[in-house]
Amino acid sequence: MTAVDGETRERLAAHVAARIDECAPELVEEWIDWLRSRVGTRTITSLPRDAIRDHIPPVLRSLSHYVANPAETLRHEMMWHLRVHARLRRDQGYDVQELLAEFDGLGHLLSRAVLRALDDVEDDVAAADAVAVYARMASGLRALGFVTVGVYRETETHQRRELAERLEEFGRAIAHELRTPLNTVFLGTELLAGDDVIVEDERRTDVLRLIRRALERTQGLLDDIRLLALAEGAQSDARAGAVATTIREVREELGESARRNDVEIRIPAEMPDVDVETTPFAIALVNVVGNSIKYRDPERSECWVQIGVEVVEEEWGARVECTVSDNGLGIPEEVQGQVFHRNFRAHPDVAEGTGLGLAITRQIVQERGGTIELESAPGEGTTVTFRLPALDPAEAHEAMGEESPDDLMQRAIEETRDAEDELDGHAGD
Amino acid sequence: MVKGQTPMPAGGITATRALRILIVEDDAELAQMLETYLAAHGHAHRSVRTGSDAIAAASSWSPDVMLVDIGLPDMTGLDVARACKEQCCPAPLIWALTGRQAPESAGDALDRVLYKPVDGGRLEGLLAEVSPGRGRGR
Numbered sequence: 197m198t199a200v201d202g203e204t205r206e207r208l209a210a211h212v213a214a215r216i217d218e219c220a221p222e223l224v225e226e227w228i229d230w231l232r233s234r235v236g237t238r239t240i241t242s243l244p245r246d247a248i249r250d251h252i253p254p255v256l257r258s259l260s261h262y263v264a265n266p267a268e269t270l271r272h273e274m275m276w277h278l279r280v281h282a283r284l285r286r287d288q289g290y291d292v293q294e295l296l297a298e299f300d301g302l303g304h305l306l307s308r309a310v311l312r313a314l315d316d317v318e319d320d321v322a323a324a325d326a327v328a329v330y331a332r333m334a335s336g337l338r339a340l341g342f343v344t345v346g347v348y349r350e351t352e353t354h355q356r357r358e359l360a361e362r363l364e365e366f367g368r369a370i371a372h373e374l375r376t377p378l379n380t381v382f383l384g385t386e387l388l389a390g391d392d393v394i395v396e397d398e399r400r401t402d403v404l405r406l407i408r409r410a411l412e413r414t415q416g417l418l419d420d421i422r423l424l425a426l427a428e429g430a431q432s433d434a435r436a437g438a439v440a441t442t443i444r445e446v447r448e449e450l451g452e453s454a455r456r457n458d459v460e461i462r463i464p465a466e467m468p469d470v471d472v473e474t475t476p477f478a479i480a481l482v483n484v485v486g487n488s489i490k491y492r493d494p495e496r497s498e499c500w501v502q503i504g505v506e507v508v509e510e511e512w513g514a515r516v517e518c519t520v521s522d523n524g525l526g527i528p529e530e531v532q533g534q535v536f537h538r539n540f541r542a543h544p545d546v547a548e549g550t551g552l553g554l555a556i557t558r559q560i561v562q563e564r565g566g567t568i569e570l571e572s573a574p575g576e577g578t579t580v581t582f583r584l585p586a587l588d589p590a591e592a593h594e595a596m597g598e599e600s601p602d603d604l605m606q607r608a609i610e611e612t613r614d615a616e617d618e619l620d621g622h623a624g625d
Numbered sequence: 626m627v628k629g630q631t632p633m634p635a636g637g638i639t640a641t642r643a644l645r646i647l648i649v650e651d652d653a654e655l656a657q658m659l660e661t662y663l664a665a666h667g668h669a670h671r672s673v674r675t676g677s678d679a680i681a682a683a684s685s686w687s688p689d690v691m692l693v694d695i696g697l698p699d700m701t702g703l704d705v706a707r708a709c710k711e712q713c714c715p716a717p718l719i720w721a722l723t724g725r726q727a728p729e730s731a732g733d734a735l736d737r738v739l740y741k742p743v744d745g746g747r748l749e750g751l752l753a754e755v756s757p758g759r760g761r762g763r
Contacts, residue, residue, distance in 0.1 A: 368725070371724070372696075372724035372725050373724070375724035375740075375741035375742055376652045376655050376724060376741055377652075377654065377655075378741070378742040379655050379658075379722075379741045379742035379743055380652075380654045380655045380658045381742075382742045382743070382744065382745065383655075383658045383659065383661075383662045383743075383745045384658055386662075386744075386745040386746065387658075387661065387662055387665055387745070390665070390745075392666075393665040393666055394665075395661075395665055399661060399665070402657070402661060403658070403661055406654045406657055406658050406661075409654050410654050410655075410658075413654075
């Protein structure tokens, strides 16, 4: 073991940095291979390969620069790439633990690169120098973690603010929407109770009818408020249940409204034995079927809405596809593109509402990685198809259960061990 | 909600108090209820649902008062008020009916802003102060 000498250490650091630089593209490919093995096993549903190739090599080059020049702070450029990378992964729905585990994997690959670089050095390397150089790299790696966690924390703050704004806007919209039917009821009751005017019998019936419709609209608004509350709750409610049960429950829930409006809700006799996250599925179905009831075609002698369900295989796993077809009014072609927009109503004359239903539905479905589409022919009817992830009934309950902090810790330890094993296995290839 | 402070005309409605009132409201039920209410109080009324129809009716029918909803499908009630004040001679009194806060920069175009839900007694009280077939000024 040679004596510790500052100049030797800096030479060693420069050497290691140069090696990291050299093998950066190769390291990134190795990392991508390793990440690929995690796809579908954790939160990963797809690998943004190109984005990683864009953002990670500059991060590694910056890291190597830091190893050679620890007095300098980490470069802005590196921060920028890390932030873009973290935002991208976050928007894809990755959780922060997964990202940190991934960087851990990258750290492991880097350690091996450092070891190889040390092997290349012809002279003996002082253990203290080797440790010091390694420590610089480790410190740089930790910075990757800090930036990543920071991006996620910003997101949380941002989401909280967004939620507050959404609630405020919704409150305003609801208050506004409620004032109009309230006004109708106020005027109507004043008329009926009025001492100063006499309302003829024929008119009284009209007034009562208008009051009733205004009250029905108020009820519709309350349904929308409830829906919104459910939608917010759905973000943390991940209970699973059989799709057939969920569909039957929705039919039950809408039964009264369907009977009142003479609409038949048809469901298949046989349904696939598969589980779904019940809350988002039920919200989507209630909304879509509710629309079919609201926008029934009064000219038809028989109004119906048919629910269909099947399991389809997609690239990243099985999905439950639910199809809701009706023989209702349909939606004019020129406005079909707007049905998922907030506050849009295709038939404001026919039934009342805030126009939030489908917008909320789409948001919930997309947050679950699902899709929703609509086809409609005016005068014929509308078909809405939405897909949500299918859960295996046997595994679902376990996977959906809440993990205690101890479980999480245990899982993290196991995953780290797995990651090391995977990487070691990879090294032996 | 302030109950109408102006006493209701005693002994029912007399023909001399009858006003021509144009209702500009896209909500069908409220529009119909306003019509019924105004008719029961002896006023002549017409009802339109869009801003463009309102502007046309204002010049062809010459109302004394326009009750204008602020959120109309084709334009704002404020736009309607400006257009009517500009083109109609005599200009009708224009009262906004709004579920939200007062429209910004309401300016001279709006003679009054009423917040939904509008109390019928208050509305009738305010209408009682308007002279039928009133002159050019306010």
